[in-house]
Amino acid sequence: xxxTNSRTGAGPFSAVEFMLALxxxxxxxxxxxxxxISVISFVGIMLAVGAxxxxxxxxxxxxxxxxxxxxxxQAHIYVYAPEVRSxxxxxxxxxxxxxxxxxxxxxVVEGQGLLTSGRRASFAQVIGVRPADLSRFALFQRSxxxxxxxxxxxxxxxxxxxxxxxxGGDQIIIGSQIASQLGVGVGxxxxxxxPEGAATPMGTLPRQKTxxxxxxxxxxxxxxxxxxxxxxxxxxxLFFNRDGPDRIEVRIxxxxxxxxxxxxxxxxxxxxxxxxxxxxxxxxxxxxxVERNMMRIVLSIIVLIAAMNIISGLVMLVKxxxxxxxxxxxxxxxxxxxxxxxxxxxxxxxxxxxxxxxxLGMLAVIFIGPIQDAFSFVFGVNVFDPSVYxxxxxxxxxxxxxxxxxxxxxxxxxxxxxxxPSWRASRIDPVxxxxxx
Numbered sequence: 001x002x003x004t005n006s007r008t009g010a011g012p013f014s015a016v017e018f019m020l021a022l023x024x025x026x027x028x029x030x031x032x033x034x035x036x037i038s039v040i041s042f043v044g045i046m047l048a049v050g051a052x053x054x055x056x057x058x059x060x061x062x063x064x065x066x067x068x069x070x071x072x073x074q075a076h077i078y079v080y081a082p083e084v085r086s087x088x089x090x091x092x093x094x095x096x097x098x099x100x101x102x103x104x105x106x107x108v109v110e111g112q113g114l115l116t117s118g119r120r121a122s123f124a125q126v127i128g129v130r131p132a133d134l135s136r137f138a139l140f141q142r143s144x145x146x147x148x149x150x151x152x153x154x155x156x157x158x159x160x161x162x163x164x165x166x167x168g169g170d171q172i173i174i175g176s177q178i179a180s181q182l183g184v185g186v187g188x189x190x191x192x193x194x195p196e197g198a199a200t201p202m203g204t205l206p207r208q209k210t211x212x213x214x215x216x217x218x219x220x221x222x223x224x225x226x227x228x229x230x231x232x233x234x235x236x237x238l239f240f241n242r243d244g245p246d247r248i249e250v251r252i253x254x255x256x257x258x259x260x261x262x263x264x265x266x267x268x269x270x271x272x273x274x275x276x277x278x279x280x281x282x283x284x285x286x287x288x289x290v291e292r293n294m295m296r297i298v299l300s301i302i303v304l305i306a307a308m309n310i311i312s313g314l315v316m317l318v319k320x321x322x323x324x325x326x327x328x329x330x331x332x333x334x335x336x337x338x339x340x341x342x343x344x345x346x347x348x349x350x351x352x353x354x355x356x357x358x359x360l361g362m363l364a365v366i367f368i369g370p371i372q373d374a375f376s377f378v379f380g381v382n383v384f385d386p387s388v389y390x391x392x393x394x395x396x397x398x399x400x401x402x403x404x405x406x407x408x409x410x411x412x413x414x415x416x417x418x419x420x421p422s423w424r425a426s427r428i429d430p431v432x433x434x435x436x437x
Contacts, residue, residue, distance in 0.1 A: 021344035037313035042353045044306035049357025052299040054364040056402040061395025069220040072139030075249030081272030085244035101261045106133035107245030109236040114193040117182040125227040128236020131163030157186040157215025168232030172211045175228035176218035307413035314421035326430035339426035350414020365396045
């Protein structure tokens with residue numbers, strides 16, 4: 001026998017199927033239990049999708065803040081080439097600066113030493129840079145309303161006189177953790193000792209010199225703030241007995257996607273070594289990636305659990321509508337039509353819950369500040385201590401990819417949850433269902 005839909009001209013997902021599905025969702029009061037479970041399913045999906053978007057946005061904000069601070073002093077691309085310590089340095093710098101996407105490139109001297117202040121000492125990773133390059137570091141960028149002395153954010157002191165004087169002068173910049181450990185601040189003197197000493201009749205003596213602290217910088221990453229020391233490159237070459245720079249550091253316009261620029265620079269230095277900041281901070285980068293992926297998986301499981309509530313609602317709906325299904329089947333409705341009716345009903349809950357969750361998540365991201373203040377007022381504590389995180393507000397960055405992922409996953413989970421009850425509804429035998437009616 002030909003299918004009823006074919007005879008009437010109504011194809012799959014016809015208006016009749018949508019009408020019946022939406023009607024079943026608006027069950028009468030006698031079937032209020034079904035309505036209650038449908039509401040619970042809707043609210044569960046809404047909260048799960050909203051939480052997924054909000055949490056991923058906060059993690060994106062933290063990731064952006066961490067990388068912005070890390071790359072505020074660290075280079076985006078590192079270049080080790082034979083030309084660095086030869087007469088070809090200036091030509092190589094000009095070629096690198098001409099690469100599309102490069103902001104600027106500059107030579108760097110790197111060395112290790114011991115900083116001492118009275119009876120306290122701390123290991124230091126000394127980076128020698130040109131004063132002109134230092135002023136272009138993101139951490140030291142000065143906005144139009146700032147004065148010569150920087151006291152805002154994560155930087156205290158001045159870089160106006162950095163590099164002035166004989167052989168680059170004697171002013172340095174140290175990390176905030178070093179300053180805290182040694183108990184020193186801006187304007188005070190500190191002694192730097194290098195194990196690479198000079199040969200004397202008495203043997204090799206460590207090289208040491210007293211420097212003035214021009215500024216104290218806080219990147220916001222403990223491991224960096226605990227060892228960072230910035231020094232004029234001329235002074236670094238003299239102090240560490242270098243005959244030229246150790247490498248070239250490159251900063252680019254889009255540090256999040258350095259691959260294209262790295263490949264272009266490698267073509268300029270075929271005999272050199274070129275890598276980006278992700279390899280330099282491999283463990284840190286991997287930790288961020290693992291944390292992001294695991295958080296997405298955990299929140300996706302929560303969305304999946306919320307979508308499973310649709311099964312309970314549809315099972316009860318199918319049980320309560322067994323007589324109606326039997327009548328429709330005796331009138332000629334096919335099994336496929338019955339299955340599609342309940343698929344539409346379950347998918348409607350998933351779609352509506354997902355849309356509401358997207359709106360809820362976006363509102364949470366937009367009003368993250370007032371929400372934080374409300375929690376602090378209700379619980380009487382600062383739920384986000386700036387002295388710990390060095391941020392006064394929860395950072396949140398809404399990404400379209402996260403919204404698209406949450407929407408697609410919630411819809412697919414809801415659709416999969418409807419398959420079993422819908423298939424069961426289509427298999428109801430009209431004779432058995434109407435036997436005792």
